[in-house]
Amino acid sequence: MGRRLGQHFLARKSILERIALAACNEHAPVVIEIGPGKGALTESLLSLAKKVVAIEVDPYLVHYLRQKFREPIDLGRFVLVDGDVLKTDLSAWGRAVVAGNLPYYITSPILEKTFAMGQAWERSVFMVQAEVAARLAASPGSRAFGYLTVQAQLYSRPEILFTVPRTAFRPPPKVDSAVIRLDPRDAGSDLGIVDRAAFLRFAAACFRQKRKTLRNNLAPVYGKQRVDSLEETRLRAEQLSLADLARLYHKIES
Incomplete structure (x- = not known):
């Protein structure tokens, strides 16, 4: 350009x-x-x-x-x-x-x-x-x-x-x-992520407001009861590694 x-x-x-x-x-x-x-x-x-x-x-x-x-x-x-x-x-x-x-x-x-x-x-x-x-x-x-x-x-x-x-x-x-x-x-295969686009949509929701916890960011998408049952959601997204986010993704999508 x-x-x-x-x-x-x-x-x-x-x-x-x-x-x-x-x-x-x-x-x-x-x-x-x-x-x-x-x-x-x-x-x-x-x-x-x-x-x-x-x-x-x-x-x-x-x-x-x-x-x-x-x-x-x-x-x-x-x-x-x-x-x-x-x-x-x-x-x-x-x-x-x-x-x-x-x-x-x-x-x-x-x-x-x-x-x-x-x-x-x-x-x-x-x-x-x-x-x-x-x-x-x-x-x-x-x-x-x-x-x-x-x-x-x-x-x-x-x-x-x-x-x-x-x-x-x-x-x-x-x-x-x-x-x-x-x-x-190919981290997706290593982490068991089949649909990478879906995982990235999940990641975008996790980081929607960086200073808020995962609980606050994910509840509007997946429901408060479901999100509150997962211990990791009390953290902010930046505190989780890529592997941690993949594990949370599998839990919340299961």
């Missing part, structure tokens, strides 16, 4: 190279880049991957990228998709790494799209706001642990690789960023 849509462009080549190396540190025939902007990260990705598929929604930047990467486009090493990533089938290019600088307001929907790739998803390396990275990788009991944590850790193992200071961007944003790697994980 371009600056007109709220993006700040990363200007430090050394950081761009570190992100590309994290995305392509193993055999990476295809990398899908979300929101390439003016192609700064794209250049580093093209130096390591066999093919880069870039999805850009800003018409001005699409035109700019077509001119800038004319040669790799002609060689078939660079595919430019003019469109909205949320309306794009990310599994269309087979097994791939997904990378990019994610705007805060669509982080969760993009994660959903990535996880929906199934076996086509190799891993992801995203740059996000530092606060968002902390939420994705949070541990139970911390204030950062919430619905986004559960969503991410149900499908992946998040690892914060390094932070990126706001001074590395042009123009500088108001907050620092972090680069996070997400490796596929």
